[in-house]
Amino acid sequence: MASSGAINSIEHAVMGPTKYSLATRLPLSSGLSIPQIHLGVYLMSGREAGQAVKWALASGYQAVDSAQMYRNEAESGKAIREFLEDKSLNTQGLRREDIFFTSKLASNSDYTRARSAIKKSVETCGLGYIDLFLLHSPYGGKTARLASWKAVEDAVKDGEVRIGGVSNFGVKHLEELIASKPDMLPAVNQIEVHPFNTRTSITDFCQKNGIVVEAYAPLARAMRMQHPAIVKLSNKYQCTPAQLMVRWSLQHGFIPLPKSVSKERIEANGKIDFFEITKPDMETMDGLDEYLVTDWDPVDTD
Template identity: 40%
Template sequence: MALNLQSTVKLNNGVELPRLGLGVFRAPRGQVTRQAVLSALSAGYRHIDTARIYGNERDVGAAVRESGLPREDIFVTTKLWNEDQGYDSTLRACERSLKDLGLEYVDLYLVHWPVPGRRLDSWRAMEKLLAEGKCRAIGVSNFLEHHLDQLLAHAQVVPAVNQVEQHPFLYQPSLLRYCADKGIAVEAYSPLTKGLRLGDPRVVEMARRHGKSPAQVLIRWCLQHELVVIPKSVHEERIRENASVFDFSLSSEDMQRLDGMNEDLYTGWDPTDVP
């Protein structure tokens, strides 16, 4: 079946996660974030990704309410920040996020970073929050294979999602295969390399050939690797452009060429050396 803006992936607990969402990392607090979320929802997005550390949960929640859409139609993700990790502090952090969002539950709650010595206690708390209905699914972010190995050895619930940086310049097929084998959906953040590689002549040429923008090529690459993808923008025209990726496809040759561009480029956090 052809992908479209309403396409979802079924998580390992049966929850449906929209394949394309809006990220609000570093989106300014206040009207800018609120308007970005409203623009995305108006354009047909139904997936919004925020985090405690972004400082804009209140604005995301306000936009969700202002949109007039039924709450159950909007998939909202937020994340547990590092300083809040630990069992009791995770429970408190989730309550704070729900209060700031103005929501009774979040659709996905993620452990933001594999903090050594605390992530297992955090995960136990996440499992409790899931059982209590405070979140519909739980997962992790920035976890590599060795982090997941440790977690899975102790977990009662397999993470539904692993959100990691992923784009052709940071292509980790072994991690993608690992997650697929464990039934963990992979979600790509910073798919546009924070703009650092949008001018790469190979991507520019491919975009020209398809009559698309370099950003649209990078988003489409993620989708064709069966990733969930959350490009960030606060500009309405770019939010709409980022969603206009379902009327073309990359050939197998295009995909192979993009795969071959890997240079292990982390534009944000690199968890490689985190024990």
């Protein structure tokens, strides 16, 4: 039987429920739902992505975050298809609609180019449709952003994409898009968020406007695993620093996208149901903010 996963309420999206599993889903403004933990496949070769996606799905993940720029949409999609067809791996009998695949537009330019780039991604992944398609960044200026968003809307209307969203959008970019009165609002904004870069102005704006925050680099790209506060709290909760950071993200109502090429780490990063971070400890972690940027930082671009 296919599993649709537990759907949390919007209230829980803000406060965080006590229990999470890899099948936990959050409701979106579009009316559809999204798994709350995704495997990120950035900086993986095609071969690594194919292997990591299979390990992740076999251990219970139901979502994969790829992009045109990662150059592994084909191998990620192929691994999903092979997993679904392999009864020895797909022991729950999951179907295509139970697995959530994300890709992103490499660059904003004009409507025609964006529209054909989206079609190309759908073809490349071989999954029939893409669950979530994002503008990867706000770069390119207002005209390119709005034209590219129109292309995402039309891809949703044409059934190539289920849900549209944005990534690396600052508050001003979201306000610009909302002010343009689009046919569809972005259901998610994928931004860098972890205890060392909390970006509360963007996350607060998103949560007030019904836009779910996807937290990229949720492990702070492994740059702060030895931070004394992280080590202390990991010891307290008998978890790894990575599990602590994934759990922090979930309890804030975000969607963390931890990346790993290691089978053991992929499995461990998704096992976050055996502890709950207390409110004071969440506040301690919130206080670690140092605006640590692990990759690019387009949120202020014009």
